[in-house]
Amino acid sequence: MGLLVTRGTERHGGRTGRAAFRLLALALATALGLVVGGVEASSADAASVCAGRPAKTVKFSTGELRVYRTRSYACAVAVAAKPGKRRPMSVQIQPRGGRPVIDSGSFTQQAGPVTVHALNRCVRASGTISGKTGTTGWILC
Numbered sequence: 001m002g003l004l005v006t007r008g009t010e011r012h013g014g015r016t017g018r019a020a021f022r023l024l025a026l027a028l029a030t031a032l033g034l035v036v037g038g039v040e041a042s043s044a045d046a047a048s049v050c051a052g053r054p055a056k057t058v059k060f061s062t063g064e065l066r067v068y069r070t071r072s073y074a075c076a077v078a079v080a081a082k083p084g085k086r087r088p089m090s091v092q093i094q095p096r097g098g099r100p101v102i103d104s105g106s107f108t109q110q111a112g113p114v115t116v117h118a119l120n121r122c123v124r125a126s127g128t129i130s131g132k133t134g135t136t137g138w139i140l141c
Contacts, residue, residue, distance in 0.1 A: 050075035065127035077112035078127030
C-alpha cells in the first residue's frame with residue numbers, strides 16, 4: 001500500500017497521495033463499522049438471507065414466520081423473538097402439488113431459509129419455535 005501512495009505523491013506533488021490516504025482511511029473506517037455493526041445485528045436483520053420482497057409475516061408468541069417472494073421463488077424463515085440459547089426450531093415451505101422443504105434443528109436465532117420454486121403456484125409455510133407454531137395457509141395464489 002505504501003508503494004501506491006508514494007507513486008501518487010511523486011507524480012502530483014503530494015495531493016493524490018493525501019487523497020489516496022484519506023480514501024483508504026475512510027474505507028477502513030467503513031469496513032470496521034460494518035464488522036462491529038454486524039456483531040450486534042438484530043433479529044430483524046436475520047431474515048435478509050431470503051431474496052425478494054416480503055410477502056407475509058405471521059407472528060406467534062415465541063417468534064415470527066416470514067415469507068418472501070420473487071417472480072419464480074418463495075422463501076421462508078422462522079425468526080426467534082428473543083435470540084439467545086439454543087432451542088428447537090423448524091421452518092417449512094411447500095408449493096401446491098410439490099413436496100415441502102424443511103429446515104429443523106436446535107438454533108439460537110432462526111431456522112431457515114428454505115426456498116421452493118413457486119412460479120404460478122400457491123405456497124404454504126409454517127414455522128415452529130420452542131413448540132409454538134405459526135402457519136400461513138395457502139398464499140401467493
